Amino acid sequence: MGHEEEEAIRIAHLKFIGKVLSVFTHELNNHLAIIKESAGLIEDTLRLQKSSGKYDIEESLKIIRSIENQIGKTAWICKKLNGFGHRMDRALSTFNVNESLEELLVLLNRVANQKKVSFEKDFQEDIPPVCSDPAGLQLIVFCSIDRLLKSLDKDSSLIFKTKYSGDSIRISIIPKGDFIESGEREICPEDISQYVIEQLDGSIIKNAEDKGITITLPVKTAIGTTT
């Protein structure tokens, strides 16, 4: 792979990270806004009760529980971002493809929601871990999602399937819905995915019929060996 391709991958990766961070911070800000309003509501309620002399602790407890719930949701998405950040610690590592996809789908869910597109998962549960580049795989999946979201009409869905077949894991991204001409620019050109998947000794195929994408990744348990 030449210098130009390497540079193109690097740029695509930076755009990918930038997108994930902007979605994440938006999500986090919304969670904080809910927590702030809920805390404010407790204050309002207590002030009102103080002036009337009638205390109803149940009402405040209900709001406190909703704050706890909101903090739980915030911590969960922070955990996903933390996992995402660590995918880039090493060029190669042993990881579970389902977990890596799940992480990406959680972080990109808001983007899909805004397009009124839903993500659906159909993961084979007992797939073996693979030794590969999880950040590279996430970049390929992200590029595919970005391309499909920009061409799908609202009220559509994207189905993510994983299947283990002995020496490889197949990831299928299947669009369900109508396609439109959006004119929006894609974050990464199609050949980027091709360069990255070649580095992972895998393949990426675009299905002409349903416009879906199939990514195949070899199941390597250690560098250079397949099961």
Place this chain on the structure above:
Amino acid sequence: MKKKKEIKVLLVDDEVDFVDTLAQRLKMRELLVDTVYDGEQALSFIKKTEPDVIVLDLKMPGLHGIEVLREIKTSSPQIQVIILTGHGAERDEEEARRLGGFDFLRKPADIDLLVAKIKEAFMEKVERAMTAIAFAEEGAFDTAQKIIRKEE
């Protein structure tokens, strides 16, 4: 004694927990509050009931807040719109102001500031309506319309 006019506010945001909690707090401050959860619902709502002030999020499923603002300012320019968003890019703020948005606030906003802005927006609506009526009574209908549309 003459009854004080209550300000009718419509909150538009896809974050259900946020909008419901904010609505409760605004109601405690003697505002009449309705809530909807996306842009399409907001546009349907204003066809049936006219709020004085709309507090509008930008990034929502389906119609973007800027598109909603554009529609409102075309169909019902007298309604004042305050943008309240967690994702306020500078170009969105410029566009919102260009389209006639009353103000642009970022989440999380202070409740007292938001209430003050809602009251200011309501006063602006009332003053414009009164000025427009005065011009209309003089037969200057074009000027009256321009005042409502903030084109004067």
